[in-house]
Structure formats: structure tokens, C-alpha cells
Amino acid sequence: MASARLKGMGSILARQGILIAFALFLLGFAAFSDNFSDIDNLTQVIRQSAIIGVIAIGVTVVVISGNLDLSVGSMLSFATVMVVDLHDKIGPVPAIAIMLVAVLALGSINGFLVGVLRLNSLIVTLGMLSAIQGLTLIYSGGQNVDIADQEGTWFSLIGRGSFIGIALPIWIFGSLAIFLHVVMSSTAFGRRVYAVGGNPTASVFSGIRRTHVVFASYMISAFCVGIAALILGARVGGSQNNVGQGYELQVLAGVILGGTSLLGGSGTVLKTVIGVLILGFIQNGLLLLGFAYYVQWLVTWVVIILAVWLDIAAKRGRLLSPIA
Amino acid sequence: MATLKQNKALRWLTENPIWGFCALIFVFFSLSNEFFFDVNNFQNILVQTSTIGLIALGMTLVMINGNIDLSVGAVVALAASLMVDLQSWSAFENWGNWQMLPALIVALAAGTALGALNGIIVWKTGVDAFIVTLGAMLGVRGLVFVYTEEQSFFAMNFTFSDLGMSSIGPMPALAILFLVATVLVHILLSRTVHGRNTYAVGGNREAAVNAGIRVGPHMVVNFMIVGFFAALAGVTLSSQMGASTPNLGREYELWVITAVVLGGTKLAGGAGNIIGTFGGVLAIGILRNGMNLMQVPAFYVLVIMGSILIAVLILDKQLTRKGVEALRT
Numbered sequence: 001m002a003s004a005r006l007k008g009m010g011s012i013l014a015r016q017g018i019l020i021a022f023a024l025f026l027l028g029f030a031a032f033s034d035n036f037s038d039i040d041n042l043t044q045v046i047r048q049s050a051i052i053g054v055i056a057i058g059v060t061v062v063v064i065s066g067n068l069d070l071s072v073g074s075m076l077s078f079a080t081v082m083v084v085d086l087h088d089k090i091g092p093v094p095a096i097a098i099m100l101v102a103v104l105a106l107g108s109i110n111g112f113l114v115g116v117l118r119l120n121s122l123i124v125t126l127g128m129l130s131a132i133q134g135l136t137l138i139y140s141g142g143q144n145v146d147i148a149d150q151e152g153t154w155f156s157l158i159g160r161g162s163f164i165g166i167a168l169p170i171w172i173f174g175s176l177a178i179f180l181h182v183v184m185s186s187t188a189f190g191r192r193v194y195a196v197g198g199n200p201t202a203s204v205f206s207g208i209r210r211t212h213v214v215f216a217s218y219m220i221s222a223f224c225v226g227i228a229a230l231i232l233g234a235r236v237g238g239s240q241n242n243v244g245q246g247y248e249l250q251v252l253a254g255v256i257l258g259g260t261s262l263l264g265g266s267g268t269v270l271k272t273v274i275g276v277l278i279l280g281f282i283q284n285g286l287l288l289l290g291f292a293y294y295v296q297w298l299v300t301w302v303v304i305i306l307a308v309w310l311d312i313a314a315k316r317g318r319l320l321s322p323i324a
Numbered sequence: 325m326a327t328l329k330q331n332k333a334l335r336w337l338t339e340n341p342i343w344g345f346c347a348l349i350f351v352f353f354s355l356s357n358e359f360f361f362d363v364n365n366f367q368n369i370l371v372q373t374s375t376i377g378l379i380a381l382g383m384t385l386v387m388i389n390g391n392i393d394l395s396v397g398a399v400v401a402l403a404a405s406l407m408v409d410l411q412s413w414s415a416f417e418n419w420g421n422w423q424m425l426p427a428l429i430v431a432l433a434a435g436t437a438l439g440a441l442n443g444i445i446v447w448k449t450g451v452d453a454f455i456v457t458l459g460a461m462l463g464v465r466g467l468v469f470v471y472t473e474e475q476s477f478f479a480m481n482f483t484f485s486d487l488g489m490s491s492i493g494p495m496p497a498l499a500i501l502f503l504v505a506t507v508l509v510h511i512l513l514s515r516t517v518h519g520r521n522t523y524a525v526g527g528n529r530e531a532a533v534n535a536g537i538r539v540g541p542h543m544v545v546n547f548m549i550v551g552f553f554a555a556l557a558g559v560t561l562s563s564q565m566g567a568s569t570p571n572l573g574r575e576y577e578l579w580v581i582t583a584v585v586l587g588g589t590k591l592a593g594g595a596g597n598i599i600g601t602f603g604g605v606l607a608i609g610i611l612r613n614g615m616n617l618m619q620v621p622a623f624y625v626l627v628i629m630g631s632i633l634i635a636v637l638i639l640d641k642q643l644t645r646k647g648v649e650a651l652r653t
Contacts, residue, residue: 119637123585126578127637131630137623246574249458256455294469301463305456309449321450323533323540 021307022278029285036288043167049280050169051076051228051235053273055247056254057180058224060272063255064184065217066197066264067114067121071106072225072251074132076244079103079229081136084239085145092155100226106132107222108215115214129248136241146238159235169231173273176227180220181269193217198265253300254279257307278303341639342586342603346610353614360617370499371564373609375400376576377502377602378557380583381509382550384601387584388513389546390526390593391446391453396554396580398464399438400573403431403558405468408477408568411484421483432555438464439551443544461577468570476569485566498560505553510598522546526593582633583608588640607632 030037055072062069079099086095110128114121150156161168184190195203196213204210233239258275260267282303283296313319337344354361379396386393410416410427417423442460446453479485490497513519524532525539533539557576562568587604589596608629615625 113634113638117638117641119634119641120591122591123581123637124634126581127630127633129578129630130582130626130633134623134626134628134630137626138621142623249461252458253462256458262452262454292469294466294474297462297466298470301459301466304459304462305445305449305451308451308455312450316450320448321540323447323450323529 019274021303022274022281025278025281025285029281029288033285033288036285041284041288043170045280045284046173046277047167047169048284049276050173051232052247052250052254052279053173053276054176054224054228054231055221056251056258056272056276057177057269058221059251060255060258060260060267060269061180061184061193062121062217062221063260063262064197064264064267065193065214066200067214067217068125068252068262069110069218069221070122070125070248070252071110071128071132072221073244073247073249074129074136075103075106075222075225076229076232076247077239077242078106078132078136078139078244079226080233080239080243081140081145081241083229084147084233084237085140087147087153087155087233092153096230099229100223103222103226103229104219107219107225110222111215111218114218115211133242133245140241142241144238144240150237156234156237159231159233159237169235172227172231176224177269177273184269189213189216194265196264250279253304256304259307259311340588340597340600340603342588342600342607342636345636346603346607349607349610349614353610353617357614357617360614365613365617367496367499369606369609369613370502371496372613373605374498374502375557375561376579376583376608377605378505378553378560379550379576379580380587380601380605381505381598382546382553383580383584384587384589384596384598385509385513385522385546386453386550387581387589387591388522388526388593388596389543390529391543391547392457392581392591393439393442393547393550393554394454394457394577395438395442395460395464396550396557397573397576398461398468399435399551399554400558400561400576401468401568401570402438402464402471403435403555404562404568404572405472405477405570406431406434407559408479408484408562408566409472412477412480421481423481424484428559431559432552435551435553435555435558436548437551439548439554440544442551443547446547447540447544465570472568472570474570476567479562479566482566484563488560488563488566498564501560505556506598506602509549513598518542518545523594526595528594579608582629586633586636 035041055076059069059072079102082102083095083099086098089095090098106128110125113119113124147153147155158168158172163171184193192203192208192213195206195208196210200210232243236243254276255267255272256262256275257278258267258271258273260272279300282299283293286296286299287293316322359365379400383393383396407424407427410430411423413423416426419425438460442453442457445451445456449456488498492500513522521532521537521542524535524537525542529539558568558573561572583604584596584601585591585604586607587596587600587602589601611629611632612625615628
């Protein structure tokens with residue numbers, strides 16, 4: 001009886017644990033810091049999280065289909081350097097178009113290798129991580145790039161502008177997240193992604209083309225990286241060659257914190273948004289409390305493992321793993 | 325009789341295709357560059373790859389177990405910082421060169437302890453090693469920054485950096501250290517009970533449990549081994565430079581995993597060996613060194629390394645498919 005109730009409690013915790021943790025963090029920071037609950041600060045955090053968030057929702061689709069994408073960080077460097085460099089050479093609209101085409105081409109390579117050739121996604125995207133890093137350096141010749149006239153171009157507005165009082169990056173992040181969430185939760189394509197990730201064999205037997213689904217998931221991920229590069233390039237007005245270095249792991253941390261299983265078949269886009277925001281609020285809250293910026297990494301360590309542990313523990317009904 | 329022998333050699337090569345690749349690039353660079361084929365340069369390659377090579381030895385065990393360790397790069401930085409900072413503590417002022425000993429012990433112990441922590445978390449919580457060590461990768465880097473307060477350290481005692489450059493007989497000390505460690509881990513994996521258990525746990529965890537192997541503690545030991553080697557790599561790296569920086573070892577985990585996978589170890593676990601890993605490490609070392617000598621810009625090296633990793637994966641898939649077909653017919 002008691003154990004049944006515990007299990008019930010556990011499953012509630014598992015299903016909504018991420019929301020509860022989110023609420024606790026917000027309350028904790030709000031209680032101990034004067035400026036944290038300030039509305040300007042809160043929107044600031046969301047705006048800062050927008051770049052990682054936009055990438056993370058794309059990667060969520062890849063992870064739900066049962067694969068990984070570690071190449072998003074290098075791809076972000078590549079796309080940002082490209083769009084900023086081309087902006088002054090051929091104007092903003094062609095620059096954005098060419099950058100998106102280039103990023104989608106990289107995504108299609110990922111999609112081909114993992115979807116069609118069925119290679120291990122971890123190693124493929126690891127190889128792509130270093131290959132794209134090299135491509136970026138070859139493209140820029142090792143130079144940093146920037147936009148000469150940052151005030152005089154509408155391109156900067158993508159990162160700096162606002163619409164009815166809310167910053168444009170938040171609009172982009174929000175609308176893309178809602179769009180992808182609807183795609184994943186209420187379209188046939190979304191259901192196919194869950195099916196492929198949940199049970200690849202069964203999905204093939206029910207007539208789903210696994211190849212197409214995996215390919216499409218990498219294209220979505222690449223497209224999201226392109227959008228993130230727009231925000232980043234426009235916000236900074238320039239770019240370093242290694243600007244996206246390490247993003248792939250922060251993105252994965254957000255996805256995992258949102259409760260998406262790396263085994264595939266479960267997770268939602270909106271929970272990833274919450275996962276990314278939690279990371280953003282932890283970072284911001286710790287800074288406001290006067291901790292050095294690297295303390296957040298220690299907290300993230302504990303939070304990630306605790307979140308996944310509680311999730312698994314609730315599913316198996318006991319805290320510790322049964323492995324001898 | 326002759327065909328049997330030939331077959332044996334061929335079979336060995338299909339099992340360890342990386343050595344064929346090593347031979348290929350070795351011949352290529354020897355012919356195309358006059359400075360490559362030189363004993364001094366070979367020693368150079370061994371010293372240059374010893375850092376990644378040492379970690380790759382431990383990583384092979386963990387990956388044969390079906391786990392992975394992403395935190396090794398951060399452990400390298402932690403061990404290097406401890407090693408360089410502790411030896412200049414005033415408590416050891418009058419120890420002469422022995423002041424390096426407590427620093428060495430603490431650095432290696434820290435790496436081993438963090439490995440044990442990763443292993444125990446994987447064992448007790450049942451969370452996937454990828455997630456546990458991804459967290460540790462961030463967290464341990466945080467520890468490094470907390471400890472160093474973002475400072476680089478320099479070794480005041482020049483004996484320390486001399487050690488990194490020293491030679492035993494005709495061979496550089498670091499090259500010998502790497503070769504000895506390779507032989508030891510090879511024996512551990514191929515000739516001991518622990519080695520057999522490593523394959524058993526990675527091949528079929530449930531069967532291993534039923535066979536009476538204590539899977540949890542076994543995995544903890546392997547995590548401790550990779551932590552130890554990552555710390556050792558941090559020590560040797562800092563002795564080469566006579567200094568440490570908090571950002572040391574970034575992306576080392578990627579290079580190490582690349583080397584291990586090139587060597588034929590499967591991510592799913594249960595397959596792989598140290599001879600292959602050694603070949604993978606050498607392949608990376610020869611490529612980097614050879615392309616450096618040919619003055620290929622570092623940018624292209626990144627692209628080539630990434631492409632080779634993917635190419636090996638495709639090749640491996642083709643070979644195993646052929647193997648399966650051969651079994652069927």
C-alpha cells in the first residue's frame with residue numbers, strides 16, 4: 001500500500017519533476033537575490049538562452065528519433081562566420097539564403113551518413129564536428145569577421161531589435177518552439193519520429209521509412225542551427241571562428257534536463273525549452289548571488305545527474321539500480 | 325600451408341584494418357617528405373601522441389564495457405594544475421626535488437577518485453555513462469576553475485620540465501612510459517580475469533551477471549583506470565610545458581574517442597583491443613606529424629581527421645557486413 005502510494009508519488013515526480021525543479025530554482029533565487037525576479041532580468045535570461053534554445057529544440061527532434069547530433073557547435077561557428085562575412089559582400093538577404101543552403105547541405109551529409117548508411121550517429125557527428133571546424137577555418141582563413149556598418153543594417157535588428165516590448169530573439173525562439181512542438185505532437189511526421197526512436201524494427205514493419213525520418217530530423221536540426229546563427233551574428237555584429245565551440249554539450253545538457261531520453265522515443269520540444277531555461281536561470285541566479293561564472297558548471301553537474309536519476313528511479317520504482 | 329599463413333596475416337589485417345592504414349600513411353609520408361623517415365622524428369611522434377595515447381588505453385577498457393568517459397579532458401586539466409601548483413607549496417619548500425612526489429601522488433589520486441565517482445554513480449543510479457560523464461565534464465572543469473581561480477601555474481623547479489624532456493638511453497622518457505603502459509594494459513586486457521570480464525560485461529551484461537561477475541564494482545575499476553591514465557596524461561603534459569592552464573585538455577575526449585574508434589573498438593561494447601587502439605593513436609600521430617612536415621595548414625588537418633573517422637566507420641560497416649555474409653553462405 002505504502003509502496004503503491006510511493007510509486008504514485010514517484011510517477012508524478014517523474015512526469016512533472018522538471019517543472020517542480022524549475023519552480024524551486026525560481027523561488028530560491030527570487031528569495032535570495034533582490035534583482036532576480038525583476039522583469040527585465042527575467043526577459044534578459046530568456047533572450048540570452050534563445051541561441052542555445054533554438055539549437056536545442058532542433059537537436060531534440062534528432063534525439064527523439066534515437067540519434068545524437070554533436071556537430072551543432074561547429075555548425076554554429078560555420079554558419080555565423082559565413083553569414084557575417086557574406087553580409088558586407090553581397091548584402092543581407094543573399095547572405096542569409098546562402099548560409100541556410102550551406103547549413104542544410106551539412107545537415108544533409110549528417111542525414112545521409114546516419115539515415116541512409118546507418119552509421120553510428122555519435123561517431124559520425126563527432127567526425128563532422130572536427131571537419132566543420134576545419135571548414136570554418138578554411139573559409140575564414142583563420143580571421144575573425146565583422147559587419148562594418150552595424151547601425152545602418154536591418155540585419156542587426158534580428159539580434160538587437162524588439163517588437164511590442166519583447167526582444168526579437170525571444171519571438172523567434174518562442175514561435176519556432178511552438179511550431180516544432182505542434183509538428184512533433186500533432187502531425188503524422190511527429191508520430192513517425194517517435195515511432196522510429198521508440199522501436200526502429202516495429203516502425204519499419206508498420207511501413208515507416210526510417211531513412212526519410214532520420215534524414216529529415218538532421219535537416220531540422222541544421223535549419224535550427226542556421227536560425228541560431230542569424231541571432232548570434234546579428235547580436236554580436238561579428239564572429240570568431242570558434243564561437244560555437246562547446247555549444248553541442250550545453251545544448252545536450254538542456255535536452256537531457258528536459259527529460260528527453262538519449263535512447264530515443266520520448267521527450268517533448270517544450271520540455272527542452274524548460275530545460276534550457278533552467279540552465280539559463282541557474283547561470284543568471286548564481287551570478288546575481290555573487291558566485292563566479294564557473295560555479296554554474298558544478299551546479300549543472302549535480303542537476304543533470306539528479307534529474308536523470310530521479311526520472312529513471314521513478315520509472316523502475318526504486319532508487320538504486322539493481323545491478324550487482 | 326603458405327596460403328594458410330597468408331590467410332592468417334590477411335585475417336589479422338581485416339581484424340585490425342587500422343594497421344594497414346598506418347602502414348599506408350607511413351609509406352606515403354616516408355616517400356613524399358625527406359624529414360619524415362628519421363628515428364628522431366619517430367621518437368617525436370611517440371612523445372606527441374603519448375598524452376592522447378595514455379588516455380586512450382583506459383578509454384578502451386571503459387568502451388569495451390559499453391560505457392564512455394567524456395570527462396577525461398577536464399581531469400587532464402585538474403591533474404596538471406594540482407601537479408604544478410602543489411610542488412611549489414611552502415610546506416614542501418625544503419624537500420628539494422622530492423617536493424614533486426606529494427604533488428604527483430595527489431594529482432594521480434584525484435584523477436582516480438573522480439573516475440571512481442563516475443563509476444559509482446553509473447553503478448548505483450543506473451544513469452547512462454554518457455550522461456554521467458557529460459555532467460562530470462562540465463563539473464570537473466568547474467572544479468579546475470574553482471581550484472585555480474582561472475590562473476595558469478608555472479613550475480619554479482626546472483627539474484620538473486627537464487623530466488618531461490629527459491631520455492632514458494636513446495629513447496625519450498615519455499615514449500617509454502607510453503609503450504610500457506600500452507604493454508601493461510594489453511596484458512591486463514588479454515591475459516587476466518579482469519580483462520575477460522571486461523569483454524563479458526560489454527558483450528552481454530545480463531549473461532555476465534548470471535555468470536557471477538560483479539558488474540558494478542567491475543565497471544568502477546575500469547572508470548578508475550581511465551581516470552588514473554587521464555591524470556597521468558595531465559602530469560606528463562604539464563611536465564612537457566613546465567606549466568598548466570585551466571583550459572588544458574579541452575576536446576581531448578574527442579581525440580581520444582576518435583583514436584579508440586579508429587582502433588576498432590565498438591561503441592556498443594564487447595569488442596576491441598589494445599593493439600587496435602595503439603594503431604589508432606599512431607595513425608593520428610603519424611597523420612598530424614606528417615601533414616605538419618608537409619606544411620599542410622592545421623585547418624585542413626581537422627577536415628581530414630574528421631573525414632577519416634567517418635571513412636573508417638563506413639569501411640568497418642562494409643567489412644562486418646561481408647563477415648556476416650561469409651558466415652551465412
